[in-house]
Amino acid sequence: MPWFVKIEEGTVDKPTFDQYVPAHKAYVQELIAKGHKAKTGYWGQRGGGMMLFEASSMNEAEAIVAVDPLVQNGCVNYKLYEWKIVVE
Numbered sequence: 001m002p003w004f005v006k007i008e009e010g011t012v013d014k015p016t017f018d019q020y021v022p023a024h025k026a027y028v029q030e031l032i033a034k035g036h037k038a039k040t041g042y043w044g045q046r047g048g049g050m051m052l053f054e055a056s057s058m059n060e061a062e063a064i065v066a067v068d069p070l071v072q073n074g075c076v077n078y079k080l081y082e083w084k085i086v087v088e
Contacts, residue, residue, distance in 0.1 A: 001054040003083040004061040006068075008076035009048040016075065023069035031064065048076070058082060 010017055024040070031038035031053055042049035051068070055061040061080060070076045 001056055003085060004053055004055050005081045005083045006051040006065050006078050008078040011077055012075050020069045020073050020075055027069055
């Protein structure tokens with residue numbers, strides 16, 4: 001299955017963002033349980049992060065990202081890319 005990367009930039013203050021982090025973590029755990037091998041994290045400097053996951057197509061990847069609580073609640077702007085792995 002192809003890998004996808006969501007690169008995100010925060011758009012709200014930290015207290016607002018932080019209130020959606022537990023829901024985001026639960027969402028990522030659900031993706032893992034469904035076999036998407038998701039990983040999520042943030043940059044060392046404040047203001048953004050990344051989520052890496054498998055999906056069958058760009059359409060599925062877009063649908064997966066659309067239900068991320070951080071996206072649904074306007075906490076991030078993001079770009080979604082298919083990641084072509086060269087060496088494993």
